[in-house]
Amino acid sequence: MIRSEKAWPRVVAHADMDALYAAVEQLDDPALRGRPILVGSSSNRGVVLTASYEARPYGVGSAMPMARAKRLCPKALMIPPRFDRYQEISRTIMRVFSDFSPEVETLSLDEAFLDMTGSERLFGDPQSIGRRLKDAVREATHGLTASVGVSATKYVAKVASARRKPDGLAVVPPDQAKAWLAPLPICWLWGAGPKTEVRLHQMGLQTIGDVAAIDPKVLCHETREDRPSFPCSGTGRRSSASPGTAILQEHRIRTHARNGC
Numbered sequence: 001m002i003r004s005e006k007a008w009p010r011v012v013a014h015a016d017m018d019a020l021y022a023a024v025e026q027l028d029d030p031a032l033r034g035r036p037i038l039v040g041s042s043s044n045r046g047v048v049l050t051a052s053y054e055a056r057p058y059g060v061g062s063a064m065p066m067a068r069a070k071r072l073c074p075k076a077l078m079i080p081p082r083f084d085r086y087q088e089i090s091r092t093i094m095r096v097f098s099d100f101s102p103e104v105e106t107l108s109l110d111e112a113f114l115d116m117t118g119s120e121r122l123f124g125d126p127q128s129i130g131r132r133l134k135d136a137v138r139e140a141t142h143g144l145t146a147s148v149g150v151s152a153t154k155y156v157a158k159v160a161s162a163r164r165k166p167d168g169l170a171v172v173p174p175d176q177a178k179a180w181l182a183p184l185p186i187c188w189l190w191g192a193g194p195k196t197e198v199r200l201h202q203m204g205l206q207t208i209g210d211v212a213a214i215d216p217k218v219l220c221h222e223t224r225e226d227r228p229s230f231p232c233s234g235t236g237r238r239s240s241a242s243p244g245t246a247i248l249q250e251h252r253i254r255t256h257a258r259n260g261c
């Protein structure tokens with residue numbers, strides 16, 4: 001199916017590797033597969049860099065003190081990080097991404113936006129683009145999985161990939177994006193830090209749709225302590241075509257959101 005430009009003015013994919021550090025350790029050492037592992041320093045002051053998906057049901061997540069993670073998940077194995085190896089894998093992943101699009105915006109070692117607009121003749125419709133991207137990553141890395149979101153904006157693509165982790169694919173057609181975002185709890189708001197999230201809850205806001213419905217000026221005023229650089233005067237160039245849109249674009253998704261709130 002060829003993209004209808006009207007339905008899909010742009011095609012943006014967000015690809016994000018699943019628990020990369022832990023997944024690489026499990027890839028390289030089959031004895032670790034299927035087991036809860038915590039990548040990070042085992043020192044008293046160490047923190048979890050990545051927890052494998054087997055450890056996450058115990059409430060363990062990135063940036064948690066290792067000592068606490070071990071208490072929550074005593075069976076977990078602590079693995080010291082091998083950054084050279086992760087960077088090697090990252091180069092492989094980025095090469096795959098560049099095979100798909102000349103427009104790759106790298107966000108970190110293991111995630112990027114790909115502008116796939118106009119690539120339908122090569123890769124097919126958005127669903128097919130996402131599937132091929134996932135397959136290519138898996139093949140090039142000999143088994144690692146990526147979650148992929150595809151929509152018409154970076155914001156929605158990013159939330160979509162996070163919502164389907166691990167090994168997921170979510171395609172959100174542009175005309176459904178607003179309705180798709182609206183019921184999501186605000187922990188999925190891209191970049192809302194813990195303070196902002198608490199403040200939004202205090203304001204009685206539970207979902208992204210609640211946030212989008214608020215007057216941006218009110219939102220700015222109520223959350224500016226957490227985001228001092230946010231222009232709250234209302235005299236900036238930001239369009240207010242859709243209430244709440246501006247703040248949505250400003251936010252980055254919270255790490256814990258990837259783990260399922």
Ligand SMILES: [Mg+2]
Pocket residue numbers: 016017018019020110111
């Ligand atoms: Mg990742």
